[in-house]
Amino acid sequence: MxxxxxxxxxxxxxxxxxxxxxxxxxxxxxxxxxxxxxxxSATVEVAGRNWFTAQLLMRGFEVSTPVVDRGVDLIVFREVGQQGIRALPLQLKCASGESFGLDRKYEGRGIPLAYIWNVTANPVAFLMTYEEALAVLGAKAVASKSWIDGGKYAVTRVGADLRQRLLPFESRWEWLAERLMAQPESGAS
Structure with missing residues (x-):
């Protein structure tokens, strides 16, 4: 054949x-x-977003996908009371393997970052704030030419040290629920 x-x-x-x-x-x-x-990368992003969306739905979150990507990849929300909702935008970083990076353009936006690794095999999610991601990168990365001149830093070969620093952020579903519930309620008078 x-x-x-x-x-x-x-x-x-x-x-x-x-x-x-x-x-x-x-x-x-x-x-x-x-x-x-x-x-x-576009296919990896779609696969990662779909896996992550399924994880969110199974945990009781509602999910919306913006039509145009302007720095928000997903919006998680929950209905509150009779007429209101609480919503939280998320920025996704999806990879077929293991990589970690940060872009200064997310600073000050208050949008949680979701890093989804191993999209094609056994996906795992790391959920954190920009400030937490910056701390995970560490002082060496922040002092690099890439960060100082370009405002970006990426690690494509994740070592044991970085993996260890990321452990507290793995599968932080309760943390995400708390962040969502801290958002203002729409329809509230």
Whole structure:
């Protein structure tokens, strides 16, 4: 059997899900081995946003996606009372592997940052404020030419030290809920 480049072999599985048989297809083999294809950054961002959205929904948050990205990637909200809502914008940083970076343009905006790693395998989320992200980067990064001249710093090879500094921020769902509940309520008189 010949396959075009980029085409994957599909395997069908029959599953009985309470009401009857359903047919699912999943990728069983990929030409050239089991490695996932290289994904562009836009695809990684969509996959990360979708995974993160699912995590939020399963934890009782409502989620909205802005039509145009002007520094806000998601808005989490909850209904409050009969007519009000509380909403909190989020900035997402999605990666197929492990990377950590910060841009000074988020300073002073009060928008929590969500770093989603390993989007294509076993995703994990780190949730923090800009100030916390700056502290995680550390003094060495803030003293770098990249930060001083360009206002940006990125780590593409995460070492044990950085990973250790990020641990307190992993899966901070309660923290996010607290931040959301601290937001002003719409419709309040």
């Amino acid at each position: 010949s396959m075009r480049v980029g085409e994957a072999a599909l395997k069908e599985v029959m599953v009985d899900v309470h009401t009857g048989p359903f047919r699912f297809r999943y990728l069983s083999e990929r030409p050239g081995g089991d490695d996932l294809p290289t994904l562009n």
